[in-house]
Amino acid sequence: MFLGIVLLLTGCAVQKQGQSPAISVAANITPSFDIPDIRERMLYLARQExxxxxxxxxxxxxxxPAVTYPSEATQGHETLPPFFSRVFMYWYTATDLPIIGYEGEVRPWSGAFIVWLARxxxxxxxDLPSTVLHWDYIQHVIATASENRFVSHxxxxxxxxxxxIICAPRGEAFIxxxxNYNDLRRGAYHCDLVVAQRPGExxxxxxxVLNTVSLAHIKLDGAGKVLPTKARPWMLAIEQRN
Structure with missing residues (x-):
């Protein structure tokens, strides 16, 4: 009886029903792991997808240009159910507009993919507005460079x-x-996230990119600058400063 009264006074009566116990870390405890920053999370998410x-x-x-897959891999395509669900998620993170076009096609979603990574x-x-058009966030970055996380070059x-992020205009007439950089204006673009860097690449x-989330190897010059190609006439680099 006495033990029950002690427990009631010292423990059970302190915590209300349905209330989670308070958990705190001693001031002298150093965390044993690092929380990834925004840049690292974007890289992880891109590789995950x-x-x-x-x-x-x-x-x-x-x-x-052509896409190749590892021999043992399931080939991901935007219209296949497991993969369309991912495209659906990217798209509606960036916009409320319909993802299906007037002729039943899946609308271009590369801009939505970049926005989904960022958000x-x-x-x-x-810092990077929600949109399915690359130009919208390119224009925003150019206009707000002094106070933005991103700056264009x-x-x-x-x-x-x-x-x-590196970007190139699309469509033969627009290209x-x-x-040069000073000619950039509203139009069709494609942008990719840089996920790794090696000498020359x-x-x-x-x-x-050909209806999937693809990785490409982009050649660099001796100073580490991107070399534009016919398929991807790269014009713009968006630096992530933090």
């Missing part, structure tokens, strides 16, 4: 590193009208 789509690699050195990693709307003036991952 690439793995889910079967680790496809796109080769821009052949005409037309899922913790990038605020003020002409592709021939900056050596990208993992966590940065012909964009001769970057690895980049992007969405909606």
């Amino acid at each position: 690439w793995e889910l789509f079967g680790r496809p690699e796109v080769n821009y050195d052949i005409e037309p 899922s990693a913790g990038v605020p709307e003020s 002409a592709i021939n003036t900056y050596a990208p590193k993992p966590g940065d 012909q009208s964009i001769h 970057l690895d980049v991952i992007g969405g909606n």
Whole structure:
């Protein structure tokens, strides 16, 4: 009886029903792990999605560019149910517009993929706005560079590193009208996230590359600057500063 009264007074009566016990860490305890920062989370998420789509690699050195998969991999395609669910998630993170076009096609989702990476990693709307058009966030970064997490550079003036984004105009007529960084304007673009860097080469991952999330190897010059190609006439690098 006495023991029951002691327990009631010292323990059971202190914690209310349904209330979680308070857990605190002593001031002298050092965490045994590091919490990844935004850049690291974007890199992890990009590689995660690439793995889910079967680790496809796109080769821009052949005409037309083609995607190859490891022999044992399931080939991910945007219209197959397991993969369309991912595309659906990217899209509706970025917009409320319908993902299916007027002719029943899946609308281009590479911009939504970049936005999903950023938003899922913790990038605020003020640094990279939600949109399915690459130009919208490119224009935002150019306009807000002084206070933004991201800052834009002409592709021939900056050596990208993992966590940065590189962009190229798309469509033959539009490409012909964009001769350099100063010509950038509203139009069709493709952007990829840089996920690895080696001497002479970057690895980049992007969405909606031949209907999947693909990795590409991008050649660099001796100073680490991206070399544009016919298939990807890179014009812009978006540096992630933090």
